[in-house]
Amino acid sequence: MLTETGKGALTETPAATAVFTAVLTEGPLSRVSLARQLGLSSAAVTKAARPLIEMGYLQELAATERTGPGAGRPASPLAVQADREFFVGVKITGDELIGVVCDLCADVRTSAHRPLTDPSVEAVLNELGRLVDDLLDGPGGYRARTRRLGLAVSGDVDRNTGLVRYSPFLQWHNVPLERLAAEVTGLTVTVENDVKALTTAEHWFGEGVGAESFALVTVGTGIGCGLVVNGRLVSGSHGVAGEIGHIGVDATGPTCHCGGRGCVEAIAGTPAIVRQARECSGRPELTIDDAVALARGGDEQIGAIFARGGNAIGTGIAAVANLVGPARIVVSGEGLAAYDLFETHIRAGFERQAFGAAVDCPLSIRPLPFEEWARGAAAVSIQSLVAP
Amino acid sequence: MLTETGKGALTETPAATAVFTAVLTEGPLSRVSLARQLGLSSAAVTKAARPLIEMGYLQELAATERTGPGAGRPASPLAVQADREFFVGVKITGDELIGVVCDLCADVRTSAHRPLTDPSVEAVLNELGRLVDDLLDGPGGYRARTRRLGLAVSGDVDRNTGLVRYSPFLQWHNVPLERLAAEVTGLTVTVENDVKALTTAEHWFGEGVGAESFALVTVGTGIGCGLVVNGRLVSGSHGVAGEIGHIGVDATGPTCHCGGRGCVEAIAGTPAIVRQARECSGRPELTIDDAVALARGGDEQIGAIFARGGNAIGTGIAAVANLVGPARIVVSGEGLAAYDLFETHIRAGFERQAFGAAVDCPLSIRPLPFEEWARGAAAVSIQSLVAP
DNA sequence: GCGTAATAATTTCCTTCGTCAAGTATTGAT
DNA sequence: ATCAATACTTGACGAAGGAAATTATTACGC
Numbered sequence A, B: 001m002l003t004e005t006g007k008g009a010l011t012e013t014p015a016a017t018a019v020f021t022a023v024l025t026e027g028p029l030s031r032v033s034l035a036r037q038l039g040l041s042s043a044a045v046t047k048a049a050r051p052l053i054e055m056g057y058l059q060e061l062a063a064t065e066r067t068g069p070g071a072g073r074p075a076s077p078l079a080v081q082a083d084r085e086f087f088v089g090v091k092i093t094g095d096e097l098i099g100v101v102c103d104l105c106a107d108v109r110t111s112a113h114r115p116l117t118d119p120s121v122e123a124v125l126n127e128l129g130r131l132v133d134d135l136l137d138g139p140g141g142y143r144a145r146t147r148r149l150g151l152a153v154s155g156d157v158d159r160n161t162g163l164v165r166y167s168p169f170l171q172w173h174n175v176p177l178e179r180l181a182a183e184v185t186g187l188t189v190t191v192e193n194d195v196k197a198l199t200t201a202e203h204w205f206g207e208g209v210g211a212e213s214f215a216l217v218t219v220g221t222g223i224g225c226g227l228v229v230n231g232r233l234v235s236g237s238h239g240v241a242g243e244i245g246h247i248g249v250d251a252t253g254p255t256c257h258c259g260g261r262g263c264v265e266a267i268a269g270t271p272a273i274v275r276q277a278r279e280c281s282g283r284p285e286l287t288i289d290d291a292v293a294l295a296r297g298g299d300e301q302i303g304a305i306f307a308r309g310g311n312a313i314g315t316g317i318a319a320v321a322n323l324v325g326p327a328r329i330v331v332s333g334e335g336l337a338a339y340d341l342f343e344t345h346i347r348a349g350f351e352r353q354a355f356g357a358a359v360d361c362p363l364s365i366r367p368l369p370f371e372e373w374a375r376g377a378a379a380v381s382i383q384s385l386v387a388p
Numbered sequence C: 001g002c003g004t005a006a007t008a009a010t011t012t013c014c015t016t017c018g019t020c021a022a023g024t025a026t027t028g029a030t
Numbered sequence D: 001a002t003c004a005a006t007a008c009t010t011g012a013c014g015a016a017g018g019a020a021a022t023t024a025t026t027a028c029g030c
Helices: A014-025 A031-038 A042-054 A121-137 A177-185 A194-205 A264-268 A270-281 A288-296 A300-324 A339-353 A356-360 A370-386 B014-025 B031-038 B042-054 B121-137 B177-185 B194-205 B264-268 B270-281 B288-296 B300-324 B339-353 B356-360 B370-386
Strands: A058-060 A078-080 A086-092 A096-103 A108-115 A146-153 A156-158 A163-167 A172-175 A188-193 A214-219 A223-229 A329-334 A363-368 B058-060 B078-080 B086-092 B096-103 B108-115 B146-153 B156-158 B163-167 B172-175 B188-193 B214-219 B223-229 B328-333 B363-367
Touching (some): A014 A042, A031 A042, A042 A058, A086 A370, A096 A370, A108 A121, A146 A194, A146 A370, A177 A188, A188 A370, A194 A223, A194 A370, A223 A264, A223 A300, A223 B300, A300 A329, A300 A339, A300 A356, A300 B223, B014 B031, B014 B042, B014 B078, B042 B058, B086 B121, B086 B370, B096 B121, B096 B370, B121 B146, B121 B177, B146 B177, B146 B370, B156 B188, B194 B214, B194 B223, B194 B370, B223 B264, B300 B339
Parallel strands (some): A086 A146, B214 B328, B328 B363
Antiparallel strands (some): A058 A078, B096 B108, B163 B172
């Protein structure tokens, strides 16, 4: 049976939270280096780490090879016991549930998905219950060591209350998803916006580790952006943040469904690409896959559409870099998006429009498997245990 | 003689800093309401406030009229003793020093300026010494109760080390201004970027009070932006932040001196306005004042230039709102800039391009006297005393 | 006028967290 | 073997903040 301090929180003191977070995100670290990094005495680290080791969340590794002058007692690094606890993460889209089980280090252990024919709340909860059962009761025997579930939903989500205020794809309004999912699954549930979840995962377990500020851009039907500034996720006072897709980058560009002009999304979003490709090819039934195939096959007109889109995205990313100056930026395509067609143009647009030293901001452009979204949900769940 | 705890810091504990900051920024507050607001016990507030009262930084006001049901001991609000200490703030431009003396509440008590014929470091320090002497030894007798000086400089400034890495208008490279100014004036010096200083002033003492996130946009020769997110000033990992002027908002717009295309500054900055006005009027000697006069006089072509500029600025501001979602945005013209010609177009551009609920973000558009920049420097100096 | 309820502020006592300083553990170098 | 260097642990101590009781000051009902 799982037990820990008090009512669900893993750590009781800020120092213990800091110690566990640092070990979790920055790999094995000795007590002394933790103390240096966190500005604590080594005694404080020893005291904070002890209960975490006793509870099985941390373990002491064997001393590694020496560094520095060579004399002195070798450090015994602290590492996270990844098997100590498991977390379910589920991404809810309009037509599918994608679920994963992750360990404490956010490594995916198993995954599954279920198609969704009906995006009503009841149907989704129903499928969610089965998906969680499949994941936890299948091989691996995760059930006994799993208490938490993270859910990622696109739209306006209040993580604190677990309320989905509005989700356009699901057509949900004010759904108390945290409570409902907890009733269905019996797990402790955390609900977060999908892009924020992905950003959190990248910040704690991916390329954003150690960065004081960090941005993640997702390219697909919509174009979104998660932002970490001064070590904290940006939420936006009016419920709006990271809407890089609706930055206006072309005063003479097309009108966007949002009412704006020349929005990045109206130029580079999947529907915009399809619309332009249909217009220019004269084939009204053409799909995004067709457009990608044509561009890869050397069609210059279709290629120019992707080029223009990539440039718009790069300009939007440069706006992020110019405004908040993140230490690094990760650009990920939703699912199997044609990120390779965009990449050079994104970089070109970014480099042209980034001001001064902002061009030094490293840009990672890479595809994003659908499971990553679910892993993001699991990462949020891990975070809710470690730093509530 | 001024005395306080330890080595220059006003408060010793985080709680005392929080109490003093709250009283400073949010006006008189009773101990109980402070406790509620800060999440402390009222006992803790009493203990934190006592030494601040003893040192003369806080004072207890007479009980005010009752609120609520009516029964109970009336609260005795704590207020800042504005006269307790004074601060000098100086804005350094390429051709002038503007200085003010502020009290602890950042109210300007007196001001002065000195023309600058030579922007070399020696000449500036020389004039700075005289300006400070003029301010402190003139009527008011501020010298005895003044220990700190804030300096605002445009360009790349490291507030922590007090180093001016690069200032384009002054042509300074790696000037240790904090140390040099301290030697000249005998005061404790803080150096900050001018836009950040202004943002800090507005965040602590102006319209940004109480806002978790907040943006200030300055319009003039350059177009800049100071950003507060999650209660903290944004600095940018690569030394770049708030460069709203170099967001690309028009893919077919003019090329900017930064190498970008359709930058806000290349459309709406004072030099860009002048250039366009000259081209369209055919008068190569035309100044910004002429352009403003023509536009105000009804010249439709010149008016359209301002309209386009205002729209570009509004689009840039919408990018800020869409990305970080500040609780409010203040737009200020540098000096006497023609903000009235811009205002409606800034609002129009913003409202068109702001996504969803971001349009609810209140926009204040107002002129900015040059002294405000110096007051910003003083505000940073106050901050360095209160929350180092 | 006088108790009583209500709210504000203070005081006293106590817990807790983290530091300091001293001590233990484990290594390489001489 | 001894010593220097580094890592970690232990226990005493101090400071910060909380809980609860106490004091202060008001309005209101009688």
